[in-house]
Amino acid sequence: MRVKVRGSEGGWMKAAVVAALMVGCLASVVEGGVVEEAIAFAEGRKEKYVKELIDLVNIPSISTLPEHEGDMRRAADWVSKRCGEAGLENMEVMETGAQPIVYCDHMHAPGAPTVLVYAHYDVQPADPFELWDHEPFEARHRNGRIEGRGASDDKSGVLLSIQAAEAVLKTTGGKLPINVKYLLEGQEEIGSPNLEAFLSDKKNADKFSADLCFSADGGQLSEKQPRVITSLRGLAAVEVNLKTANSDLHSGTFGGAAPNALHVLTEMVASLHNPDGSVNIPGFYDDVQIMSEEEKANTEFPDAFLEAGMRADGIRGFPGEEGFGPFERTAVRPTLEITGMWGGFQGDGVKTIVPKEANVKIACRLVANQHAEKIQKLVRQHLKNICPDYADLTFIGGSFDKAQPYAVAFDAPSSIITKAVLEKTFGETAYFTKMGGTIPGMNLFRQKLNAESALLGFSEPDNQLHAPNEFMRESIYHKGREVYIRLFQEVADHFQRDATAKSEL
Amino acid sequence: MRVKVRGSEGGWMKAAVVAALMVGCLASVVEGGVVEEAIAFAEGRKEKYVKELIDLVNIPSISTLPEHEGDMRRAADWVSKRCGEAGLENMEVMETGAQPIVYCDHMHAPGAPTVLVYAHYDVQPADPFELWDHEPFEARHRNGRIEGRGASDDKSGVLLSIQAAEAVLKTTGGKLPINVKYLLEGQEEIGSPNLEAFLSDKKNADKFSADLCFSADGGQLSEKQPRVITSLRGLAAVEVNLKTANSDLHSGTFGGAAPNALHVLTEMVASLHNPDGSVNIPGFYDDVQIMSEEEKANTEFPDAFLEAGMRADGIRGFPGEEGFGPFERTAVRPTLEITGMWGGFQGDGVKTIVPKEANVKIACRLVANQHAEKIQKLVRQHLKNICPDYADLTFIGGSFDKAQPYAVAFDAPSSIITKAVLEKTFGETAYFTKMGGTIPGMNLFRQKLNAESALLGFSEPDNQLHAPNEFMRESIYHKGREVYIRLFQEVADHFQRDATAKSEL
Structure with missing residues (x-):
């Protein structure tokens, strides 16, 4: 004193x-x-x-x-x-x-x-x-x-x-x-x-x-x-541009024959989660710390508070990784979220193109003892692995996008x-x-x-x-x-x- | 004269x-x-x-x-x-x-x-x-x-x-x-x-x-x-907004527990094609006219011309519906193209959100004897059918988007x-x-x-x-x-x- x-x-x-x-x-x-x-x-x-x-x-x-x-x-x-x-x-x-x-x-x-x-x-x-x-x-x-x-x-x-x-x-x-x-x-x-x-x-x-x-x-x-x-969870963000052609193409003349960057990217992105809600990237969960029984006994996962917050925002369903409650999914489980995605024509009305490129922003939230750089590398390598050879991937950024x-x-x-x-x-x-x-x-x-x-x-x-x-x-x-x-x-x-x-x- | x-x-x-x-x-x-x-x-x-x-x-x-x-x-x-x-x-x-x-x-x-x-x-x-x-x-x-x-x-x-x-x-x-x-x-x-x-x-x-x-x-x-x-092919365009929440949510606090509109939409969109490249919408091919032998004998499908046009645009692979050559895919087969898609944060850098909504523009090219309005209805109904009940679909437009x-x-x-x-x-x-x-x-x-x-x-x-x-x-x-x-x-x-x-x- x-x-x-x-x-x-x-x-x-x-x-x-x-x-x-x-x-x-x-x-x-x-x-x-x-x-x-x-x-x-x-x-x-x-x-x-x-x-x-x-x-x-x-x-x-x-x-x-x-x-x-x-x-x-x-x-x-x-x-x-x-x-x-x-x-x-x-x-x-x-x-x-x-x-x-x-x-x-x-x-x-x-x-x-x-x-x-x-x-x-x-x-x-x-x-x-x-x-x-x-x-x-x-x-x-x-x-x-x-x-x-x-x-x-x-x-x-x-x-x-x-x-x-x-x-x-x-x-x-x-x-x-x-x-x-x-x-x-x-x-x-x-x-x-x-x-x-x-x-x-x-x-x-x-x-x-x-x-x-x-x-x-x-x-x-x-x-x-x-x-x-x-x-607290960590963060590993990955942004990628996928390109299949130098220009957008006429969807009449070429539609069906030319690769469509949005088809390729949506298929890749959709494949990043398994039907049970878990992340479908080899090695993603390797370092995830499992809570001890003592820690479990001393830790609360108050789903009701989280759900109330979501319901207040108009949310009426809570899909997610099977085997874990809503709060656990945000607290002790890592996630992979698509935080932004875009490609092709976004204006009013119809523009009949086959888009030449598409972009996606991915943010993984990590739990102890995952390592942000390792996860970034895993995600990037996996995207390369599943990308067809007729598309080019370019990764954007790289330094402002991770935290342990x-x-x-x-x-x-x-x-x-x-x-x-x-x-x-x-x-x-x-x-x-x-x-x-x-x-x-x-x-x-x-x-x-x-x-x-x-x-x-x-x-x-x-x-x-x-x-x-x-x-x-x-x-x-x-x-x-x-x-x-x-x-x-x-x-x-x-x-x-x-x-x-x-x-x- | x-x-x-x-x-x-x-x-x-x-x-x-x-x-x-x-x-x-x-x-x-x-x-x-x-x-x-x-x-x-x-x-x-x-x-x-x-x-x-x-x-x-x-x-x-x-x-x-x-x-x-x-x-x-x-x-x-x-x-x-x-x-x-x-x-x-x-x-x-x-x-x-x-x-x-x-x-x-x-x-x-x-x-x-x-x-x-x-x-x-x-x-x-x-x-x-x-x-x-x-x-x-x-x-x-x-x-x-x-x-x-x-x-x-x-x-x-x-x-x-x-x-x-x-x-x-x-x-x-x-x-x-x-x-x-x-x-x-x-x-x-x-x-x-x-x-x-x-x-x-x-x-x-x-x-x-x-x-x-x-x-x-x-x-x-x-x-x-x-x-x-x-x-000539016809056109049936469908634009849809999918919404899972009233606001974008913090991907740390809610990521893993809250539905992500881009996850839902990419999964839906990716499912619109089968692995063989055909369109995965029930009834889509029902009215497609198959060429007679005489018409086939009198019709050319000069793939080389089409491929040359695509190669000139930097395209180096030609995925598409199996069982048909590139020109046939553009001429006698209907297609479903994603012409635009967007949702979430698209600016520079990282914004860690769970996006509340996502949008997609779809343009189907139709062949004789498909009917544009019927296909529009099929596509819309199918999207409704595969949309999870915690997401809301809103169809945009409706009159400037079809041709026989x-x-x-x-x-x-x-x-x-x-x-x-x-x-x-x-x-x-x-x-x-x-x-x-x-x-x-x-x-x-x-x-x-x-x-x-x-x-x-x-x-x-x-x-x-x-x-x-x-x-x-x-x-x-x-x-x-x-x-x-x-x-x-x-x-x-x-x-x-x-x-x-x-x-x-």
Whole structure:
């Protein structure tokens, strides 16, 4: 415990502290006072915090589109400035060779652990625009939601983790119970292609070194139901162009005799799944980790939450790999998704051609212990193998398209701490579960910083992540901030208890 | 014989007539003189005729794109004016409810047969523009070619049939050996959707009534090799949107659990062909006419010409329906082609979504005696049958997307006359063969005007019809004009001989 107790600054705040003490939910009265003061401080600034999420959403920081390079810079500068206002220190917009990383820290708790807070300020593209019910980068606040691209994924994560530090710093005269560093990146939505090289630079690895990491990118099961995520899937994307002729041909003169690139590609793509829903690529499942009985017993696969999210989006059937429930399919099973495909005439009306070429984008989600590059190679080689010799395959891209999966033990310190702060904040048991998404940073922090990560993010299944009409639920945005306020204290306490236990041995 | 012999107008022209007489290719010296004078007249105007093809190509008369409605009118007016300059009469730009029909006639040969000349002044869209080596509607004349969208299909056909009448009219003091009417339409490339209603109007049917028709839309096998086309394929197009969700979903959170519209559609589309290349839709082949032994013996399927055209376009394999050669597959067998397909993210880079919808455009080419509407219904019903119940199908369009196939006997008068004029002009045996393309007019002229049609057009397999870098070979453009000059005379002679033979019985 390195944080002094400070009195609250006003009468109503005192009352809040007293109320918190009265419910008796805090083991340590001393820490509780600090935490509750900070929470009360944040409580009084909810309107401001909503407004600043709107401001950040309105910067269209789309990392995959080169025309938004200026917006990426603008967003990074905005975030860096906000860190300074919070009382965080040593802000730096760091070059990565592409989208910058925002760094800041607060390193005034000698002997206490150092936590790396991770989030990303970049967002997915907003198309198809016609399906939004408002401009995606003109955020709205209505019906208890902040609506706009990136409101949930992950600009709320960026902000609430900064605001949490601010609340503690402003109510403690500038002290935090632990040391913190922030790594706020701008490449998550494109697979963090430069992050590995960045952290492989010893200077950067030293700068970002930490005892453990918390990612403010991650998700709840619902508004009321928190969870501790013990694994993330990786990503292996493959894009291919298939060509059968130099030009589109007249479908009358040549139709039936000339190869049709769309016939060839649809047949190849359709063959990538077996009738039982599994992926039909030799070796695809070779390295898939099977859960131990102990892990199974401690892990929940809450299908109902996932299905509710899908039903809300008009989905009425749940096909998938046989032998696994819907949640398992997204969590412990790898997948191969066609994320885009096109060829031939797409305008209005009839154009009678035999298309000369066709394209497909494939994204595989990987689970421990699959390896992204190995899977990319397998997919590419398999496509070559099944491509007829009269068609030419060209693979597009190759560097911005992969990330390793990440799994952490349910009894690791990061998992235990996360469970504790979630349960304190939500008053509900936080399930151990797994997440289907990908955050390349987690695996890199393990490899390059020797630090394990926990996911402590607050998107919900119905938030329309990566889709039109994305939103952040306001209640969760504020709860998430409370979680981070508690987290700083809980990490300090956990390591203190751990040290005490060890000294008593 | 209603055409008087006129002397030629200059010394070199006389020499040409003498040369023609010396090769002894003409049975009737009297008609031969007239024909050769007209050919010589045209010979002296080649440069002008090339220039006017360039001018017509430069009007972007794309019937399928509403934004070119003004260009369609401009092209119709241009063509109508050109008919008048040729000495044709009663020009009229006739309303159809959509793209207009240009009418003109020359009806001063009482007792002689009436021929309807058909061609179309509309063209296919020019995209993908980046594959053209010049602006598609800024035609070029180089290397013995006129290059531009529509140069071959079918603006050369429109012009050379008018220029042929002009050549005869200008060298005979305004007389033709037969009566002619022109039907120059602007909807061929979209399946002539209004032509049936137009010709069902008795006033129009009377106006266009004829003894037989010649279509200046059609094709040769090569620069030197003419052919008589005895059938055309029909068209049945189906476009469908398949939807599995209201929004695209995050492929991490939902990938594996949510249905993927592109998975569903690629599987459905891939299943539309059997491994032997035949179409896998129940009833699809039910009405297909099998050729008689006599027709087979009289019909050529010159695979080499078709394959040469495809090889020139970079094609190096010829998959297709087993049991049939490449030419047969395009001529006497129906096909099902995917002409366009799209869904999901098509921009640069990776967007990790589960696509909510996907689209496909299907174009079936039909042979006698298939029926276009019946096939459309079969295809739609089959797609419904194989669509999983968690996906919604919506069919797009429905009226601009079908045409009946057309077949005519190889010993019909139109076929015999066509063979004669082609052989006289090219000095080569003209094969009886079939054509894979579709011209809805042919079947309508049979139904509504009670007139059989012959195809007498001059595109070649390598002309890049409907594709980037379309061109018309200049030598064929001029030869085609000669063919039409001879045609007017040959029709007169054929009916004369026929009447004589009958009177001698």
